[in-house]
Amino acid sequence: MALTEAGSVRLNRKAGSGDLRFTLITWGVLLLLIGLWETLPRMGMVSAIILPPFSAVAAALWSLMMTDFFLGHFIVTLREILIGFVLGTAIGFAIGVALAIWPTVKRVAYPFVVGFQAIPKIVFAPLFIAWFGFGETSKVVMAVVIAFFPVLINTMVGLESVPADAMRLMRSIRATPMQSFLKVSLPHALPMIFAGVKAALTFAVIGAIVGEFVGASEGLGYLVDLYNNQLRIDRVFAVVVVLAAIGAGGYFLLEWLDKKLIFWRTEDNK
Amino acid sequence: MTLDMMSTGGAGTPSPAWTKPVIETRSLAKTFAISGSEFVALQGVDLAIERGEFISFVGPSGCGKSTLLNMVAGLMPATSGEALVNGVAVREPSREVGFMFQTPVLLPWRTVEQNVLMPGEVFGRKDNALRDKARAVIEAVGLGGFVNAYPRQLSGGMQQRVALARVLTYEPSVLLMDEPFGALDEFTREAMNLELMRITRQAGITVLFVTHNITEAVFMSDRVVVMTPRPGKVSGIVPVDLPRPREIETMQLPRFTEILFEVRHILGGSRGAH
Known part of the structure; x- marks a missing residue:
C-alpha cells in the first residue's frame, strides 16, 4: 500500500x-x-x-491600431462572429436535442441533416450576399450555417450515449421525461456538447471572414482583402494576427468555462 | 447505527389482507419477436413470495431471470400473465418497489448525499426529514465519512453501497436487485452480502435477487429459484433451511454444501464452478 x-x-x-x-x-x-x-x-x-519580417508586421499592427477606422472594422467582425456563434450553438443544440429525444424526428430529418453537411457550405456565400445583402446578416448567416453542425452532432450523440441503466433507474422511480432529461441526460452529454461548442467558435470565425471576402464594405475580412489588393502584405498579416487572437481568446475562455462547469470530468470519462 | 426508522410504516403500508403474498406472478411470460421468429424469454412463471422473504433467482445467461425482474418492476410489459405487488397488478414502476442494477448508476456531478437525494427530488420531496434519513442510511451502509465525496473518489464496492443507500432511503417494501454485486471482487461481494442481509432483515424488506453466483444465492436466500435457458423457465425452487443470522461460517455447514449441489443438480449437474 x-x-x-x-x-x-x-x-x-x-x-x-x-x-x-x-x-x-x-x-x-x-x-x-x-x-x-x-x-x-x-x-x-x-x-x-x-x-514581411516580424518587426514590420508588428509595426503595421501598431499603426493599424492607432488609426481611427480599425476599431470599427474589428467590432463589425467580432459582432458577426459572436452572433453567428451564439445562434449557431443554439440552433445546433435545439436540433440535436430534437433528434435525440424524438426517434421519429430523427428517422425523417437525419438524412437531410447529413446531406446538408455534405455540401461545402462556402459555396453558399455568394448566394447569401444575394439573399441578405452586403451587410451583417449575410455574414452572420454564413457563420451560423458553418458553426451549428458540430454542436448538433455532439448534442445528439451525447444525449444518446446515456447508459441504459441510468434511464432504467429514472423509469424505476417514475421520473418524467423532463426530469430524466434535466437530471441525467443533459449533464451526461455536457462534456460532448462543450467540445462541439468549442469547434463552433472556430467555425464561426471562418464563416464571418468568408462572408466578408465574398462581399463586404467593412470588417477584418474586408481589410485583409483590401490590403492584399494594395500589396500591403504587412497589414494583411497584422489583421491575421488579430483574427488569430480573437479565435484563440474565445477558445481559451470556453476551455476555462468548460473546466469550471464540468468539474467532474476525468481522464477516462465514459 | 440501526435502520429502525424504516422497519415500520413508510411506503410499505400493510395491505388489509396481511396474509397475502407481497409478490405474486401468475403465468407470467415474455416472448420477443426477433426478425420474424418468436423467442421465448420466459415461460409462464407462478410464484408467491411472502413478506420479508429473501428470494434469489439463479441461472445462466438467457434463462429469463432479468426479464422476470423487469416485469415485476413494471419496467417491461408481460406478453401474457401478470405480476402483482401487494395484490395490485403491476402496470408501471411503483415507488414501493426499489430497483438496483449491476452498475451503481451514480451521477458523477453529484456528491454521495446528492445522489441519494436525487429520487427525492423526482418525488417532489426536499425536506429536512428526508435529508436526515439519507444521512442515517448512508451511515448504515458504512459510508458515514463520505457524505460529500464524489463517485469517482470511491471504489466499486463503495459506489454500490451508495446505490443501496439511494434505494433504501425511500423505504421500499420490495427490493429488486439485478446482479448488483456481479462486478465486484469476491471479498467486497462477501461483505456486501452480509450487509445486505442485515439491513433488509432489520427493515423487513422483501428482496428479489438475481445472480449467476450459486454460492451467493444460497448464502443469502430463504428460497432459491433455479432457472434454465432455451426457453427461459423456472426449473425448480430450493428452500434454504440454514439458520439465521448467517455468517461466513455458515458456508462450512454440510447442509450448505448439500443445498449448493441441489441447485447445481437442477441447473444440469455438468456445470463448472459457479
Whole structure:
C-alpha cells in the first residue's frame, strides 16, 4: 500500500516537472519561429512582399491600431462572429436535442441533416450576399450555417450515449421525461456538447471572414482583402494576427468555462 | 447505527389482507419477436413470495431471470400473465418497489448525499426529514465519512453501497436487485452480502435477487429459484433451511454444501464452478 502511494507521488511529481519542460519547449519553438520570420525576409531568402519580417508586421499592427477606422472594422467582425456563434450553438443544440429525444424526428430529418453537411457550405456565400445583402446578416448567416453542425452532432450523440441503466433507474422511480432529461441526460452529454461548442467558435470565425471576402464594405475580412489588393502584405498579416487572437481568446475562455462547469470530468470519462 | 426508522410504516403500508403474498406472478411470460421468429424469454412463471422473504433467482445467461425482474418492476410489459405487488397488478414502476442494477448508476456531478437525494427530488420531496434519513442510511451502509465525496473518489464496492443507500432511503417494501454485486471482487461481494442481509432483515424488506453466483444465492436466500435457458423457465425452487443470522461460517455447514449441489443438480449437474 505504502509502496503504491510513494509510486503515485513520484509519478505526479514527474508529470509536474514534465509540464514545465513542455511549456519551456513551446515558448522556445515560438521564439524560434519568430526569429526565422524576422531573419529569412531580411536576409533576402524570402521576398518581403511575400513574407514581411516580424518587426514590420508588428509595426503595421501598431499603426493599424492607432488609426481611427480599425476599431470599427474589428467590432463589425467580432459582432458577426459572436452572433453567428451564439445562434449557431443554439440552433445546433435545439436540433440535436430534437433528434435525440424524438426517434421519429430523427428517422425523417437525419438524412437531410447529413446531406446538408455534405455540401461545402462556402459555396453558399455568394448566394447569401444575394439573399441578405452586403451587410451583417449575410455574414452572420454564413457563420451560423458553418458553426451549428458540430454542436448538433455532439448534442445528439451525447444525449444518446446515456447508459441504459441510468434511464432504467429514472423509469424505476417514475421520473418524467423532463426530469430524466434535466437530471441525467443533459449533464451526461455536457462534456460532448462543450467540445462541439468549442469547434463552433472556430467555425464561426471562418464563416464571418468568408462572408466578408465574398462581399463586404467593412470588417477584418474586408481589410485583409483590401490590403492584399494594395500589396500591403504587412497589414494583411497584422489583421491575421488579430483574427488569430480573437479565435484563440474565445477558445481559451470556453476551455476555462468548460473546466469550471464540468468539474467532474476525468481522464477516462465514459 | 440501526435502520429502525424504516422497519415500520413508510411506503410499505400493510395491505388489509396481511396474509397475502407481497409478490405474486401468475403465468407470467415474455416472448420477443426477433426478425420474424418468436423467442421465448420466459415461460409462464407462478410464484408467491411472502413478506420479508429473501428470494434469489439463479441461472445462466438467457434463462429469463432479468426479464422476470423487469416485469415485476413494471419496467417491461408481460406478453401474457401478470405480476402483482401487494395484490395490485403491476402496470408501471411503483415507488414501493426499489430497483438496483449491476452498475451503481451514480451521477458523477453529484456528491454521495446528492445522489441519494436525487429520487427525492423526482418525488417532489426536499425536506429536512428526508435529508436526515439519507444521512442515517448512508451511515448504515458504512459510508458515514463520505457524505460529500464524489463517485469517482470511491471504489466499486463503495459506489454500490451508495446505490443501496439511494434505494433504501425511500423505504421500499420490495427490493429488486439485478446482479448488483456481479462486478465486484469476491471479498467486497462477501461483505456486501452480509450487509445486505442485515439491513433488509432489520427493515423487513422483501428482496428479489438475481445472480449467476450459486454460492451467493444460497448464502443469502430463504428460497432459491433455479432457472434454465432455451426457453427461459423456472426449473425448480430450493428452500434454504440454514439458520439465521448467517455468517461466513455458515458456508462450512454440510447442509450448505448439500443445498449448493441441489441447485447445481437442477441447473444440469455438468456445470463448472459457479
